[in-house]
Amino acid sequence: MARRRRGLPIDGVLLLDKPQGLSSNQALQRARRLYQAQKAGHTGTLDPMATGLLPVCFGEATKFSSQLLDADKVYRARLRLGVTTTTGDAEGEVLQERPVPALDEASIEAVLARFRGEIEQLPPMYSALKHQGRPLYELAREGKTIERAVRRVTVYDVRLLALEGEEFTLEASVSKGTYIRTLAEDIGEALGCGAHLTALRRLKTGPFTAEGMLTLEALEGFEDAERQAHLLPMDVLVAHLPSLTVAADAAKRLTHGQPARLEVGALAVESTVRLYHDGAFLGLGVVAGPQEVAPKRLLSSAAAS
Structure with missing residues (x-):
């Protein structure tokens, strides 16, 4: 049972x-x-x-x-200059302390400009990426370091919000897979004194x-x-996908796991679409041909109705 x-x-x-x-x-x-x-x-x-x-x-x-x-995501981050840590944030142990040069908003903005666009990042050891089934942060806590591949990410925008002594706050709009801790560390190195995150807040994710x-x-x-x-x-969650409204007979076929004949307009084969019947969301389908849609991921409640 x-x-x-x-x-x-x-x-x-x-x-x-x-x-x-x-x-x-x-x-x-x-x-x-x-x-x-x-x-x-x-x-x-x-x-x-x-x-x-x-x-x-x-x-x-x-x-x-x-x-x-x-x-894509948007974050607000606060950086502490002159101090690097094992984790890249305030929860790690201090690795190194260096003097902070005289900085003003113009000099920070000049460095931030170098990080806009497509950049390369080395994922941190203190991350949820997995090696042989184990998160890297677990291995890092055991004192192990694993070789990681550099990845390309996009920083759509990064701008200075406030400068207060040896700390400053920035806002960054980034692509998936971007590590803000790594971005903070790299900005700190570009400023010549190192840095780590003291606060991080996510303001936007997708829509x-x-x-x-x-x-x-x-x-x-x-x-x-x-x-x-x-x-x-x-x-x-899927509002960015095109939608199709289906009649009762097509809805029945789709919710029983069968493809249905549908007018798909200019949608390309293999396009994922939202499916609706009588205004109710059924789930996702995939364009299988010029006039055919196959079920992809449907609601259990739709199949039961």
Whole structure:
């Protein structure tokens, strides 16, 4: 007999403001308990030191969470000049201290300009990248260093927000896979004194911005109905994809795992599309031919209806 999953069958997306000091999974589990949700997942980790936007997916929304893994992101970061650490942030041990040269906004801006566009980064040892099935940060804590491949990332923009003594704050808009700790370290080296992160906050990921975020404390203060009202519909995760509306017969075929004849217009073969019937989101399909769409990832509730 199948074991029944505990909790409520809640579907939707929560824009959580992750607090400092919790891992992404710890924050996720606290949110899941507040909603009493059967199933939950997030769309990309934030370091425990970092705060800010962590989209949390409940229920069937987890089927589409991978759509955000490739999303561009925006961060606000505070750098401490003159000190480098083992982790590249304030949680590591001090490696080296160097004098900080006289800097003004113009000299920092001149260095930041060198980091705009496509750049190369060496992923840090204190990262979730895996080597032979183990996260690099676990190996780093054992004192091991693994050879990593340099990767190319894009810094769409990085700008100075404030300069206060030997610390300054910047905002960076970056492509997937960009390590802000590494960016901070590299900027520090370019300034001739080294640097590490003392604060990091994510302000945007894909289509989501900090404007709609809620803290765990705010969620704790809500009644159940109010908490539910703050969930976004599942299809916000795939809003960037083209959509097709299907008739009842096509919807039945698709939800039973069969391809259906559909007018796809100018969409190319292998394009992923959102599927709707009577205004209800069914899930994702893929264009299989000039007039054919095959199911790709559909909601269980759609198949049951």
